[in-house]
Amino acid sequence: MRITKALLVSSAAVLAAGLLGSPAAAAPTGDTDVTFELLAGTLDITVPATADLGTGSPGSPLDGQLGVVTVTDERASADASWTATVTSTDFTTGTATASETILASEVDYWSGPATATTGNGTFTPGQVNAAAAAPLDNTTPLTAFSHTGGTGNNSAAWNPTLVVNVPLDNEAGTYTGTVTHSVA
Template sequence: MRKPLLALTVLAGVVTAATPAAAAPTDDTIVTFSVGTANLEIFAPTSVNLGSTFAGSIIQGQLGSVQVVDQRAALNATWVATVSSTEFTTGSGSPEETVPPGLIEYWSGPPLSSTGTGTFVPGQPTQAEAVTLSVPRTAFSKTSGSGNNSVTWNPTLRVNVPGTVVAGTYTATVTHSVA
C-alpha cells in the first residue's frame, strides 16, 4: 500500500499588516406607518310610539337604545352628545295642533353599557334632573380617556300635553348628535 506524499510549500515573502477596508457609503431610510381612524358616530331608534293619552295629561316613554361609538383612536377621546326636538304637530300645525318643545322633557338615565377608558357622564341621570327640549341639551358626554370607546343609554321622553290641543296623532323629530 502506498502512502500519499504530503508536500508543504512555504511561501516566502514580506509580511504586511492588513489595512481596514474603506467604509461603504451609507444612506438612511425614513420608515412611517399610519394608524387609521374611523368615525365618531351616534345611533338612535328610527321611530317610537309613546302610545295614547288625552288633552291636558302627560305621556312618557323610553326612546330605546341610543349609542355613541368613537373609533377615532384619539389620545384625548372626549365628546358631547346633544339632544333637541321639534314641536309635536298634527294637522296643519295651528296652535291647537302643536305641543312646543318647551313642554317636552328628556332625561338620559344612566349608561346601560360602555367600552373603553375614561369617564362617561349622563346629561340627566334621573327623572328628577329632566330638562325641557326648548333648546338643545347635553344628553351624554365623555370627559376623559383615550382610544376607542362607546356608551349606550335608553333616554325617557315626557310630553306635557296641553289641555287646548285637538285629537290627532302628533309627531315630532327628536335629534341626537355628537361632536
C-alpha cells in the first residue's frame, strides 16, 4: 500500500489543529447537593383499657397499680416539653346513692418513677412515691408526669398506683369509675 504525500500532509494538519487530541482530564472532586425531610409526628398517650384493684372492706384503704401509661412524643420539636395530667370520676355501685359512691377526692394517685424513657431532656414524675400521693379530682387535673427541655422525639412510661380511701359507711358492691390521663 502506497501512502501519498497528500494524505500525510492532511493527517499532520489535523493533529496540529488538535482535532485528534488526547481525551479530557476528569475533575479531581465533584459535589452533589442532597436534601431530605424529617416529618413531625404527634404527641400521644396510651393507657390500659381496664384495671382491677382487687377487694377491700369499708373503712380500709385499697390500693393497686393501673398498668403502664406511656407518653410518646414524635413531634421532632426544638422544645420537646409536655405535661401528662390525670383526673377521675367518682366511683359508684348500685344506684349511686351516697353510701354507694366513693368520691374521686377520696382516691389518691401516685405515678412513681419512670419505668422506661427515651430521648433527652428531664423526665419528672408527678408523685415519686407513696408519701407524695395526691387526691384525684373530677374537674382539676393532677400532674402525673412531665418532660422539660430536650429536642426531637422522646417517650416515658410509668405504672401509677391508686389508693382508694374507702369510707366506713360505704355499702358492699363492685365500684366502677373512670381515670383519664391526658397529655399536652
